[in-house]
Amino acid sequence: MNSVWLIAFSIIIFIVAYITYGGWLVKKWGIDPTRKTPANTMSDGVDYVPAKAPVLLGHHFASIAGAGPIVGPIVAAMFGWVPVLLWIVVGSVFFGGVHDMGSLFASVRHNGRSIGEVIGETMGEKGKKLFAIFAWLTLILVIAAFTNIVAAAFVSTPEAATSSLLFMVLAVGFGYAVYRRGLSLMLGTIIGVVGLAVCVWIGVLFPLNLSIQAWMIILLGYVFIASITPVWILLQPRDYLNSFLLYAMLAGGIVGLLFLRPEIQLPAFTSFKVGTNYMFPILFITIACGAISGFHSLVGSGTTSKQLDNESDIRLIGYGAMLIEGVLATLAIITAAYLTSTKLADLSTAGGALNVFADGIGTFMSAIGIPFIIAKNFVTLAIAAFALTTLDTATRLGRFILQEFFMVDSQKSDTAKTAVNIMTNKYVSTSVTVVLSGALAFKGYQLIWPIFGSANQLLAALALLSLAVWLKQSGRSYKMAIYPMIFMFAVTLSALVLLIMANLANPVILIFAVILFILAIILIIESQKAFKVKEIQEDIK
Amino acid sequence: MDRLKQFFLDFGLFFKGATDYKGRAYELLEAETKNDMDNFILICFSDQLGIPLPISYYTLELLPFLIDEIEDWDKRMDKRKSVWEERWAKYNLDP
Amino acid sequence: MAKIIFYGGKGGVGKTTCSTANSINYANKGLKTLLISTDPAHSISDVLEMKIGKKITKIRENLDGLEIDPEYEAELYINRIRENMRTILSNVIVDEINSQLDAAIVSPGTHESALFDKMAEIIIEKFDVYDIIIFDTAPTGHTLRMLTLPDLLEGWMASLIKKRKSIVNMNKMVKRKYNEKDPVLEILEKRQERFGRIKKIFNDGDNLTIRFVINAEQLPIEETKKAVKMLENFNIPVETLVINRILPEEIDKEFWVKKKKQEQKYMKDIEKEFSGKTLIKIPLLDSDMNKNSIDRLAEYFII
Numbered sequence: 040m041n042s043v044w045l046i047a048f049s050i051i052i053f054i055v056a057y058i059t060y061g062g063w064l065v066k067k068w069g070i071d072p073t074r075k076t077p078a079n080t081m082s083d084g085v086d087y088v089p090a091k092a093p094v095l096l097g098h099h100f101a102s103i104a105g106a107g108p109i110v111g112p113i114v115a116a117m118f119g120w121v122p123v124l125l126w127i128v129v130g131s132v133f134f135g136g137v138h139d140m141g142s143l144f145a146s147v148r149h150n151g152r153s154i155g156e157v158i159g160e161t162m163g164e165k166g167k168k169l170f171a172i173f174a175w176l177t178l179i180l181v182i183a184a185f186t187n188i189v190a191a192a193f194v195s196t197p198e199a200a201t202s203s204l205l206f207m208v209l210a211v212g213f214g215y216a217v218y219r220r221g222l223s224l225m226l227g228t229i230i231g232v233v234g235l236a237v238c239v240w241i242g243v244l245f246p247l248n249l250s251i252q253a254w255m256i257i258l259l260g261y262v263f264i265a266s267i268t269p270v271w272i273l274l275q276p277r278d279y280l281n282s283f284l285l286y287a288m289l290a291g292g293i294v295g296l297l298f299l300r301p302e303i304q305l306p307a308f309t310s311f312k313v314g315t316n317y318m319f320p321i322l323f324i325t326i327a328c329g330a331i332s333g334f335h336s337l338v339g340s341g342t343t344s345k346q347l348d349n350e351s352d353i354r355l356i357g358y359g360a361m362l363i364e365g366v367l368a369t370l371a372i373i374t375a376a377y378l379t380s381t382k383l384a385d386l387s388t389a390g391g392a393l394n395v396f397a398d399g400i401g402t403f404m405s406a407i408g409i410p411f412i413i414a415k416n417f418v419t420l421a422i423a424a425f426a427l428t429t430l431d432t433a434t435r436l437g438r439f440i441l442q443e444f445f446m447v448d449s450q451k452s453d454t455a456k457t458a459v460n461i462m463t464n465k466y467v468s469t470s471v472t473v474v475l476s477g478a479l480a481f482k483g484y485q486l487i488w489p490i491f492g493s494a495n496q497l498l499a500a501l502a503l504l505s506l507a508v509w510l511k512q513s514g515r516s517y518k519m520a521i522y523p524m525i526f527m528f529a530v531t532l533s534a535l536v537l538l539i540m541a542n543l544a545n546p547v548i549l550i551f552a553v554i555l556f557i558l559a560i561i562l563i564i565e566s567q568k569a570f571k572v573k574e575i576q577e578d579i580k
Numbered sequence: 581m582d583r584l585k586q587f588f589l590d591f592g593l594f595f596k597g598a599t600d601y602k603g604r605a606y607e608l609l610e611a612e613t614k615n616d617m618d619n620f621i622l623i624c625f626s627d628q629l630g631i632p633l634p635i636s637y638y639t640l641e642l643l644p645f646l647i648d649e650i651e652d653w654d655k656r657m658d659k660r661k662s663v664w665e666e667r668w669a670k671y672n673l674d675p
Numbered sequence: 676m677a678k679i680i681f682y683g684g685k686g687g688v689g690k691t692t693c694s695t696a697n698s699i700n701y702a703n704k705g706l707k708t709l710l711i712s713t714d715p716a717h718s719i720s721d722v723l724e725m726k727i728g729k730k731i732t733k734i735r736e737n738l739d740g741l742e743i744d745p746e747y748e749a750e751l752y753i754n755r756i757r758e759n760m761r762t763i764l765s766n767v768i769v770d771e772i773n774s775q776l777d778a779a780i781v782s783p784g785t786h787e788s789a790l791f792d793k794m795a796e797i798i799i800e801k802f803d804v805y806d807i808i809i810f811d812t813a814p815t816g817h818t819l820r821m822l823t824l825p826d827l828l829e830g831w832m833a834s835l836i837k838k839r840k841s842i843v844n845m846n847k848m849v850k851r852k853y854n855e856k857d858p859v860l861e862i863l864e865k866r867q868e869r870f871g872r873i874k875k876i877f878n879d880g881d882n883l884t885i886r887f888v889i890n891a892e893q894l895p896i897e898e899t900k901k902a903v904k905m906l907e908n909f910n911i912p913v914e915t916l917v918i919n920r921i922l923p924e925e926i927d928k929e930f931w932v933k934k935k936k937q938e939q940k941y942m943k944d945i946e947k948e949f950s951g952k953t954l955i956k957i958p959l960l961d962s963d964m965n966k967n968s969i970d971r972l973a974e975y976f977i978i
Binding site for chain 2: 061082083084085088091092093094097098100101102103104105106107128153155156167171174182184185217218224228270271274275278282328332334335337338341342343392426429432433435436440442558567
């Protein structure tokens, strides 16, 4: 079977689903194009600014696109490519799409307030706190997982290590020249993009070989320093230049794929149990962001809902963006599926999921004339750059969450107050985050990823729950949110039980799994309570 | 035919939104600056929110020069109890 | 270089009289003296039986006087801001903010701040004009706050300036305007400079003296003790105390008869001025008030 069919399959199913299921959701939820959105009623020229639908879609998609949908499917390929593709498609259509579109809709109807506030209103303070805890835990897991993923990729592709380090220098230079000194953005961008090409080229000439442990320590050090420096020096330039890398890579990859049209070699289906991993639930929590991701609700309700010009855009942006991400996930599974099992295992061992992806896209791009080693280096650099920026941002956000969480309880004794002051100090909280994630990172991302997936799915379950409660309270049909939520709970709980049993010898991972398990139980109990609340027939919010 | 044209235009707009190079280049910087500005105004005019500070008398004379920044400030100050989610969205965090 | 003298003391001990007398003494010696009242009661005008206003008034040779009216100063300040706004902004916006500005005039800290501001202004302006500047301050609490304010404000202003500088830098990067001056920062730095100058003047031991007026009675002594201690904590030494209303060495009947006659005249004034109101007459007791004697006094409150 040719891999192009997989992409075609995803795209066609997504288009059909968009029109049918998406249209059905619009009807059932009463999405109203005549109703004014917060961007128009609460316009403030800063956050609440209406944006044209396609532009907003582009922005929203750029925000939710990440390395998650790439790593997940490749790791899950152990079950064969068919289960992975099926879950990507079914998950995006019935789970992720509903989650994204629903949380966007709920946020719009709550005056553009963030999902946490919606949760607070539908489920009370406890729900809100749970959300914050899940978010923080997921951040730690993301930092741990990505540190390890990038370090592994640097081992298999030492050219990318050099390029990444050079990229950091380039970013600082860009930041200084454009922001501090006022170099024109156009000129800076041109120099930046050319500089990126130079980074790639020099990387190929001078690969940097270090052990994976060494890389992890270097990366953790980078995370610490980067997250406490002012944004204009490193984070903003990186974030900006990253987008060029990413889109060039995507464009090159897709065009290359269409040129090369490789045949699928990986088995369509291996077994319901691979090693200690049962397909249910491990397939689902491994693919995680590729099908449904709790983070999307934060991004959607954080900025997108405040910029929505008309409710009729909700389907396009909420549902549509998730489907596009599904296409990205499909591209990822293809980079694993066109390999033989042996080759896949080799590449994974050599450098993890990122190595598989980079090798694949690199191969596709070589079909359109770009030398393989340069293409592979370029792809690794692109994903690593994205991951490193995520590390920086995640550490900063971890601090904010800690601060708000601890501030609330600081009315206690003086010792408590001092403890709070120490915990929320910039250097301490950053160190806590880095040390904690570091301890996890050394366990290897294969062990961390399922935990991260579970946490992410729980975050999504919480958002779905809140959505369901709100739909019910406002007299709307809510089954389309409840069933996915129940499935998420089933998947995560069973996954956590399995993970706890499998990691009894790994205290750090064990603690996370246990904590998540307990929190999941608490969440389920809260959901029972939330549903007992009578329907509120007042203004349908 | 018109619909097709519109579709291609929108397709282009999609990429514009996705790359949005002028916006993306300053996104994070702007978010931080606006945050800091809001905090600065908070200190200067906290007595508007009922929290008098020793320097409130002296920050009054800054009022004419901060008028632009104050616009909608009090609306923004309304929902400030928990901001980590907004920051999350501003920083575009999605792994 | 003027010598600045603050007169402090519990209410009613005779601050106004003493500070006025002291200033006359300096004037007679040929030193150019400025007597300033910061006490809302403004009794200096009463003592000298002349109208001393919000502008510096000549009292006699070498002696000028000034009564600071905080409310007037606050209004002046706010109106200046209003005028400033009209040159920068549309009248419509100014009107919308008017109520906020009006509210600011009656806000709690405003009087104290306006008072301090005028005081600082006078000191800086007239430092090289007069030889002596005497402040008749309000009863004790106020004095302390007034003297420790420069430090506090300087600290606040410093952190505000730091924040503003950081914002200005970031804004420059965002707006890509690298050469713009920031009026806010300029205003803040000017204020800071003023606070700094006052702080310097206050901290220089040679420039600044505090004199406390006390009576030979328990409560004024207690209060002054506390005040002196507090000032010493702030490194402001109190070198001189004025003990007012000491009874003559030889107490004879004539002294008390004269005093009683005067009192009776004033009693008649009171009864005439406040006729129709209930008057409770409480005698001067021969010992201090304490927890035992207060009961004796309680008996007089028959209503």
